[in-house]
Amino acid sequence: MRHSHARPRRYRTLWPPAEGIRVMRTPSRPAYSPERARLAVAVALRDGRIERGPCEVCEAAEGVEAYIANPAQPFALSWRCPTHMPR
Numbered sequence: 246m247r248h249s250h251a252r253p254r255r256y257r258t259l260w261p262p263a264e265g266i267r268v269m270r271t272p273s274r275p276a277y278s279p280e281r282a283r284l285a286v287a288v289a290l291r292d293g294r295i296e297r298g299p300c301e302v303c304e305a306a307e308g309v310e311a312y313i314a315n316p317a318q319p320f321a322l323s324w325r326c327p328t329h330m331p332r
C-alpha cells in the first residue's frame with residue numbers, strides 16, 4: 246500500500262530504524278547529511294559495531310539517545326539522556 250507507514254519486511258534488516266539517534270543539522274556539508282549519519286549509526290548499532298551506553302553526563306540509562314554533533318563524523322557521538330540532550 247503506497248501510503249502505508251509499514252515497511253516491507255525485507256527492508257527491516259537493510260534499513261534499520263534510526264530511532265534514538267539525533268544529529269545536529271549543519272547545512273554546510275551536504276555530502277554528510279544528517280540522514281546518512283543517522284543511518285550509519287543505526288546500521289552500526291544493528292551490526293553490534295557500537296553499543297548504546299549510559300548518559301555521558303549523569304550515567305542515566307533511561308531514554309538515552311545518540312547525539313551526533315557533526316554529521317561528517319557520525320561515530321564521534323555521545324549518549325545523552327533527555328535532560329542532557331542538547332537542544
Ligand SMILES: [Zn+2]
Binds near residue numbers: 300304325328329
Ligand atoms: Zn544525563
